[in-house]
Amino acid sequence: MKQISILGCGWLGLPLAKALLKDGFSVKGSTTSVEKLTNLESIGIQSFVLALETNAVPDTLSDFLDGSQILIIAIPPKLRGKNKDYSDAANNSFVKKIENILPLIQKSTVENVLFISSTAVYGEANTVVDEITIAVPVTESGKQLLEIENLLLANTDFKTTILRFGGLIGEDRNPARFLAGKENVPNPEAPINLIHLEDCIGIIQKIIATNCWNTTLNAVTPFHPSRENYYTEKALASNLIPPTFNNEIPSIGKTISSDYLIEKLNYTFTKTDL
Template identity: 70%
Template sequence: MKQISILGCGWLGLPLAKALLQKDFKIKGSTTSAEKLTVLAAADITPYLVALESEQAPENISAFFEGSETLIIAIPPKLRGKNKDYSDANQNSFVKKIENLLPFLEQSSIQQLLFVSSTAVYGEANATVDENTAPIPVTESGKQLLAIEQLLLANKKFKTTILRFGGLIGADRQPARFLAGKENVANPDAPINLIHQDDCIAIILQIIATANWGDTFNAVTPYHPTRAEYYTQKAIAYNLVPPTFEIEKPSVGKTILSDKLIKKLDYTFLIPQL
């Protein structure tokens, strides 16, 4: 039975771990919460308390990697609010935290790595975007995600696949709730670029099943109504107050294509209309 280590058993990582268990993989899963260790153990996931730091790698990281052929990194950079980071030397630097893992990864049994990134690496391009589009991130999280992508892809000790997700939604995560009742929301004519949690998990399962390592994929549902259309419709569907939009300024927004993923993975989106 093959083993996979999932660094970050949160909103995406935990249900992903459960889906992989159903495929007869053994799973090691990490959390930063001591209280969550029992949750992982109850799900038959071997639990590890792993808190990444920019100064040094966690003491138990070698044990977390041991025996696994595949590592999935599914942790958000946490660069908002009090954790906002504007320097690689800063104690909150996501780049430094991942960089500290490399010596241990190189000495481990890990042969392939999947890094969950974001379409934020493309910045504010007012165009149609695919994997051949040069990333020009403008946010700090986008900049650090791109730096990590480059760091991992350059390492020849293991094969890395980059998975750039659009905006994440799920049964407990509907972005229309965040915009309900807001006024003068920007970019009403910009297209949405979202993906459902079920598709996130199914795509990762397909990458593992087909051994598509050493590649980069956009993962966005090919459904791109305008922001005004989508969020108004969803607000009404959830009995919320629809937002109002800023219509005087020109809308700026990119359309992100997932054609490469659909073709190369022979993938059909489970929830095409979101």
Template identity: 60%
Template sequence: MTKISILGCGWLGLPLAKALLGNGFSVNGSTTTVEKISGLKNSGINPFLINVTLSAVEGALDSKSISGTIDSFLQKSTTLIIDIPPKLRGNAKGLSPDASGALEKTFVKKIAILIPFIEKSSVKNVLFISSTSVYNDAEPFVTEETIPKPDTEGGKQLLETEQLLQSNEHFKTTVLRFGGLIGEDRQPVKFLSGRENLDNPDAPINLIHQKDCIGIILKIIENNSWNETFNAVAPSHPSRSVYYTQKAIDLNLALPKFNHSKPSIGKTILSKKIETVLGYTFTKFIT
């Protein structure tokens, strides 16, 4: 039985693990939370408590470690799926708020810590879950041929991590750049409900449903599509004002109010390569 390791069994990683089990794979799954171990085990996933940490000493990121049995987590796996978010919006744990440059490349450094363990393991293929935040809004239409020029810290670190993994000759890495994630229990309109003066009402949305995220990953594994880069966004792009207003109505929420006095700025992410190279058909259109 082919084994796959998933680093990060969260909102996407857990249902992905269950889908892989349903397709005949054996799955090692990691979490950073002790309380989630039993849930993983009860789902048929081999659970591991894995945490990559960067500790600060006098405001400097100079100590690094992995807690947990990372070697056992990777043992006998042919594929590693890395699905952990950068989480760069706040201070890194253990860092003082005034530590100069404390967040610089923290995510990149965490993945760099993992790489020697991957190199000496049985893993031949890595699937890195990235984001379309590696693109800015300079180009109206974006494909995989568009040169990424991120303008956010998260986007910059994701792009550098992509390059770090794809340049490694010990394993093959496919990068999967998801747009905004939505699902039955994840609707971004809830954060916009009742808010006023929202910018970019006419900008296109670039969202993807959890079910298509999982379907695309299964297709990559099935087709052995390694050393690739894919944008993954549903092929329908209504405007922000149209989409979020309708979703607020559907969910009986207070309507968001948009500012139409300024020009809207936004890109359209195209995912045609998903359909042509993988032969994948999206099941969840965004309307």
């Protein structure tokens, strides 16, 4: 039985672990909360309390990796720390946290790494964006994600696939609530680039099933109505106050293409009407 380690059993990692268990894999999962251990163990996940640090390697990391052929890194950057302006991002560097654990990954049984990244690495532009497009991130999280992507892809001790998700939605992430009631929202004509949790999991399962390593994939549902039309419709459908948009300033917004993923994995999105 193949074993998979999931670093971060949160919003994505936990349901992913459940799906992989059903597929017949043995799953190790990490959490930063001792309180969550019992729940993870009851599901059948071999669980570890593991918090990445910028200046230390977690004691539990070696056991967490031991015996696994695949490592899935599914933790958000969480760069802000105490300061909302990211001024202390360097002290909470996601890049440094990943750099710290690389030597142990290299020495472990891990052969393949799947890094959950974001389309935020592309920055903003009025164009269609695919995997060939040069990534020029403008946010601190986007910059650090891109640096980690390059760090992992350059490592020859294991094969890495980068999965760049668009905005994540699901049962407890209702898009109707994202902008409901807000005023003067920018970029009304910009296209949406979202993906449902169900497809996030389906794509990861497909990557594993087809051994699709050493590549970068955009994962966004091929459904791109304008922000104004989409969020207004969603708010009204949920009996919420629709947002108002600023139409005086020209809209800026990219359209993320998942054509390469669809072809490479022979994948069909299940949630196309978001």
